[in-house]
Amino acid sequence: MRFSTATSLLAFASAVLAQINIPGQAPLNPLEPLQHRLAYAGSTGMYVSWNTYTEIQNPTVYYGQNVWNLSNTATGTSITHPSSLTWNNHVKITGLQPDTQYYYIVSNTNCYNCSELAPYTFTTARTAGDHTPYTAAVVIDLGVMGPNGESVKSDYPKLTANDSNTMQSLARYVDGYDLLWHPGDIAYADTWLREYTDGYLNVTLAESAQTYESLLNQYYDELQPVTARKPYMVVPGNHESNCDEGGFTVGNTTYDLSLCVEGQRNFTDYRTRFRMPSDESGGVGNFWYSFDHGMVHYVSINTETDLGNGLIGEDDVNGPEDMDSGPFGSYPNEQIDWLEKDLSSVDRTKTPWVIVSGHRPWYGAGANVSGTICWNCKLAFEPLLLKYNVDMVFNGHIHIYERNAPIANGVPDPNELNNPSAPWYILNGLGGHYHGTSTYPELLPSYVRYIQNTTYGWSRLTFHNCTHLTHDFISSSNGSVLDSATLFKDRQCAATVSSNSTGNSTSSSGDVNAAGVMRVSSALLITVSVIAVLSLM
Numbered sequence: 001m002r003f004s005t006a007t008s009l010l011a012f013a014s015a016v017l018a019q020i021n022i023p024g025q026a027p028l029n030p031l032e033p034l035q036h037r038l039a040y041a042g043s044t045g046m047y048v049s050w051n052t053y054t055e056i057q058n059p060t061v062y063y064g065q066n067v068w069n070l071s072n073t074a075t076g077t078s079i080t081h082p083s084s085l086t087w088n089n090h091v092k093i094t095g096l097q098p099d100t101q102y103y104y105i106v107s108n109t110n111c112y113n114c115s116e117l118a119p120y121t122f123t124t125a126r127t128a129g130d131h132t133p134y135t136a137a138v139v140i141d142l143g144v145m146g147p148n149g150e151s152v153k154s155d156y157p158k159l160t161a162n163d164s165n166t167m168q169s170l171a172r173y174v175d176g177y178d179l180l181w182h183p184g185d186i187a188y189a190d191t192w193l194r195e196y197t198d199g200y201l202n203v204t205l206a207e208s209a210q211t212y213e214s215l216l217n218q219y220y221d222e223l224q225p226v227t228a229r230k231p232y233m234v235v236p237g238n239h240e241s242n243c244d245e246g247g248f249t250v251g252n253t254t255y256d257l258s259l260c261v262e263g264q265r266n267f268t269d270y271r272t273r274f275r276m277p278s279d280e281s282g283g284v285g286n287f288w289y290s291f292d293h294g295m296v297h298y299v300s301i302n303t304e305t306d307l308g309n310g311l312i313g314e315d316d317v318n319g320p321e322d323m324d325s326g327p328f329g330s331y332p333n334e335q336i337d338w339l340e341k342d343l344s345s346v347d348r349t350k351t352p353w354v355i356v357s358g359h360r361p362w363y364g365a366g367a368n369v370s371g372t373i374c375w376n377c378k379l380a381f382e383p384l385l386l387k388y389n390v391d392m393v394f395n396g397h398i399h400i401y402e403r404n405a406p407i408a409n410g411v412p413d414p415n416e417l418n419n420p421s422a423p424w425y426i427l428n429g430l431g432g433h434y435h436g437t438s439t440y441p442e443l444l445p446s447y448v449r450y451i452q453n454t455t456y457g458w459s460r461l462t463f464h465n466c467t468h469l470t471h472d473f474i475s476s477s478n479g480s481v482l483d484s485a486t487l488f489k490d491r492q493c494a495a496t497v498s499s500n501s502t503g504n505s506t507s508s509s510g511d512v513n514a515a516g517v518m519r520v521s522s523a524l525l526i527t528v529s530v531i532a533v534l535s536l537m
Ligand SMILES: *[C@@H]1O[C@H](CO)[C@@H](O)[C@H](O)[C@H]1NC(C)=O
Pocket: 028, 029, 030, 110, 112, 113
C-alpha cells in the first residue's frame, strides 16, 4: 500500500481508527476475526475458534513454531444458529508437538482491521506423565463487564474506578497460568431481561434475541485478551440455557419462557460457540469431557441435565427450574457411565492429580441456606468421586467464595488437608456479574474453613509436584492473594521424564506481538505509527 499524499494518509488513518472494535458491536468488515478462543485437543492438538459477522468459506488457521513462517494450515467449519448474530468458526489442529509454543493467525486476519495485533500464540498441553510444575486459573460465574453488566449499575460489591474487574485481572496475569477453566455461568447474557425491567437497558421485548446475543458477543470480545492466548475450557451452567432469568413478575407482567426464542434455550449458543475435547475423551459435546495437562487429569461434568439413574437435573425438561433443556446423552445414564469409565482409567502414576468441576454445588453454606444445593448432583456424582479418590472438586453457582474441607458424605475429613482421602471442595462463585454476590448464614456448616462475599476474584491452582497442590483466591481488584491453602497427598511419585526437557513452556509476550507485526505486513507498521501520531493530537 502506498500513500501519495498526506490527505490519503489521513483518510487511511481515520478508517483505521473507525474500525477499532467496540465490544458486542459488528465491525465494519464482517469477515474480521473476533473472539479468538482456544481449547486443548489432547497434547498434540488445539481447537482454534473465532467469530465473524458473516459465514466464512473454509475457515483456516495458519500456524507454525516460527513467527516468520506460519506455513502450516488447518481448516474447519463455520456454523451458526437461527437467532445468532455471528458465525462460529471452528478449526481443529492436529499433529502438534506437546508442550510447544506455536504462533497462529486465522482467516482474514488483516491488521488494518484488527483491534489487536496478531499473530497470537498458543502452547500445547504437556503430555500426561510430565510432572513439571505449573499453574492453572479457574473462574466461575463471570458475566459481561462494563456498562451492560458488572459495573456501577450492578449490585454490591461495586468496583471503584481504580479497581480491576475479573476479566482485567485475568488478562493482566495471563502469562502466569497455562489455561483458564470456567465451570459454568458464562456471560450472563440472560440478565438482559432484569436489566431491561430495572431500566438499565434501553431495548424492547421484541429485541430479546438480538439483545441476548449482543451481550454474549460483548462478553467474548471482552475476554479475547485471555482466550486468544490460553485454552479456555468451559463447563455448562444454568445461565447457558436460560433467557428469562428463571421467570419472574414485575407489576402485572410475567416474564417467562414464552419470551425466549430457541437460540436462547437448551444451551443452543453454548453448543454452537465452543469445541471442547469430548471426541478425545469419549464425552459428549461441551457437556462432559476430560483432558490431561502434565500431572493433572481434569474432568468437566454437567450438573444441569443428564444426571442419570432417574435423577432430575434442575435444567431438565421436567426439572424444577423452567429451563426445559437436554438431555444430551444418547441414553439416560450416559454421563454417569462415562464418568465411571473416565475416572477408573486414569493412570495415577502419570496424572496423580484428578480434579473435577461442575457448576452446581452439593456442599456450600450459601447453597444450604438459599435452598439451591444440588442434592441430585450429590447423589449422581459424589459416590464416584469418592470411589476413585478424586483430589479436588470445584463448584460455583452461589456467588460466594468458600474454601471447604475435604468432605465425604457431608463429613469433613479428619485429616483436613494433610493427606485426606476425601476430595477437597472449593466453591468460587465470585467472578462477578450484574447481580453481585450472595448471602450466607450465620451458622455455617461444619466443613467451611474460609468464606467471604465481598471481594470478586478467581482461583489459581499451583501444581508443585505429585504431592503438593496450592489453591489461592486472587482478588480481582488488586491481584492480592486473599486466601491460600496447600493440599498434601502422601503418595509416591513415579519417576517421570518431562516431555520437553529441552524447552520451557513459554507464553506470549509483548515481544511476540511486536515480531508478529513485522511478519504480517510491513504496512502495518505504518498503521501503528499513524495511530501513535493521532493519539498525540
Ligand atoms: C478492512 O475492512 C474494510 C471493511 O470491510 C474493507 O473494505 C477493507 O478492504 C479492509 N481492509 C483491507 C486492507 O483489507
